[in-house]
Amino acid sequence: MEMAKIGATSRGGSNRQALSDEDAAGRALFLEWAHAAGCQSEVDEIGNLFVRRLGRDDSLPPVLVGSHLDTQPTGGRFDGVYGVLGGLEVIESLNDSDTETEAPIELAVWTNEEGARFQYSMMGSAVWSGKLSLGAARSLVDVDGISVGQELDRLGWAGKRSAVPRPYVATFELHIEQGPILEAEELEVGVVTGVQGFRWYTINLHGSPAHAGPTPMDGRSDPARAIAGIVSNVYAMAADFAPWSRATFAQFASEPTSPNTVPERLTCSLDLRHPEASTLDEMEARFREIVNSECGGLGVQSEIIVDNNSPPVAFDRTCIEAVQVSVDELGYSNQRMVSGAGHDACYVASECPTSMIFVPCEGGLSHNEAESITAAQAARGASVLLGAVRKMAKV
Ligand SMILES: [Zn+2]
Incomplete structure (x- = not known):
């Protein structure tokens, strides 16, 4: 709710379009929390932000979590944001319980997932995975003729880290379903096996x-x-x-x-x-x-x-299984499902073992200022993510 105050809209939603001042303010707030949780941070050439919680053996390939903080012009408070802050909650929970993991944990905030202002969806993860060149991404312009490159330079987001894949042992994206199926079936969690x-x-x-x-x-x-x-x-x-x-x-x-x-x-x-x-x-x-x-x-x-x-994306069996085991241990009602919407996880999945976790959202509404989830729903998804991260990062 603190994050939703940045770019708040009159009808209770969020407007933090990619590479805008609001997007920057949202990131600054997130970074304040991440640094307070003891994480290091790094930005890559296309502005993807990575924060890191050290592992006991920090040379091991990390577990990656995260999503995006940018929104549609009349977006909701949870699309993307939930996956980023759910990832931070995992890190804070591990801190609170003094839990070390063997492998480090990285939390990504991908640049311009929405493709609303600069019309290329999942732009940051597309560059990272080699689907879109850095130059082509920097050349994208908004309706006022302002380019991604200009905004990256203005905001100081054109980082030093190369926007290329690194080895990750597993990656998980936590997200609201953005559709009506879980709510209609009265299920608590969706174990996502792929994307349409x-x-x-x-x-x-x-x-x-x-x-x-x-x-x-x-x-x-x-x-x-x-x-x-x-x-x-x-x-x-x-x-x-x-x-x-x-x-x-x-x-x-x-x-x-x-x-x-x-x-x-x-x-x-x-x-x-x-x-x-x-x-x-x-x-x-x-x-x-x-x-x-x-x-x-x-x-x-x-x-x-x-x-x-x-093309359709099939997620990694080990990652899907880690999520399933976590859900079953917590005793949440669930089903396996495919995502109807695209996510950064689609591009990440081409480079690393990946899967997703869904929680229901009210009326299946998303890309809508009325987008809503309850605190209990939010907590369940983050708990499932925590379980899957603990498994793959090895406690
Ligand atoms: Zn999203």
């Missing part, structure tokens, strides 16, 4: 403009009619792959924008998701067939552009 893959497409349809009055319905090459068939058939196709499939159409635009002219061009976006790559392939193939058949009969030309292809 997603693909973003732009659908461009090209027909023939015509007068809305004199032109008979049968004689039109109408891209609006084609998209109507595409949308309803893709929804039906997604239902065939339930319950984990997702299909989302958005960003509709037509040209010319006249109410009494059949549009010549129509464009929209489609986001397809599924936890299994082979199923996602099948969904894409069916989607392409649907576009061809709906457009063919109408004389509408179509083009499908793949804008983004984020």
Whole structure:
């Protein structure tokens, strides 16, 4: 709640967009707490912040925890923040009980997870894992033309540590679920086994403009009619792959924008998701067939552009098991699940053994100022994280 005072919004949420003064103030407060807990801190070239609790053998690969402190413009108080402060709570709990771990513990605060101000989600962990070059990340600009590089330099976040992976024995990201499943099932904890893959497409349809009055319905090459068939058939196709499939159409635009002219061009976006790559392939193939058949009969030309292809992520079995054992020892009700949203853990998982822990959030709401969890829910997730860290860092 202290952190949520920084960038507080009128409706009870948080606005600490990446690399803003509010983001910096949030980090400063976090660092004050981390230093008070006896941790050392270091910043890498893309501004990822790492704090470290020494291990008995400090040369061992650490256990990494953490998440992000930046928020959406009308974000909630827990998305990301919970994983960072839950990690700090683990360190403070170990301090309180005078517990040494064999391996050190590192807590990461990744830069620009949200991709709201600078539109590249999970930017800091993308650079760290080699998915995005440092130069490309520094060149990203916000709507005012201010670049990531300028802001990193202004805030003093362009650190000396190289933004490259280091060996970690295990990494865990604690996060709110951001969906309704745990609450609906009345479960206390989600043991996360992976993250859904997603693909973003732009659908461009090209027909023939015509007068809305004199032109008979049968004689039109109408891209609006084609998209109507595409949308309803893709929804039906997604239902065939339930319950984990997702299909989302958005960003509709037509040209010319006249109410009494059949549009010549129509464009929209489609986001397809599924936890299994082979199923996602099948969904894409069916989607392409649907576009061809709906457009063919109408004389509408179509083009499908793949804008983004984020493959599904399967987390590490040992890390998943460490979380499961911790949950079972604590006796919390739980289920295994996949994450519908992307997280820094997706990129981290490509380099190190990784898994995630979810707690339910009220009404499944997230990216929303009303985002909420109870103190008891927060404590359960942090306790599970503590158990998993103790196991992997070896007490
Ligand atoms: Zn998040």
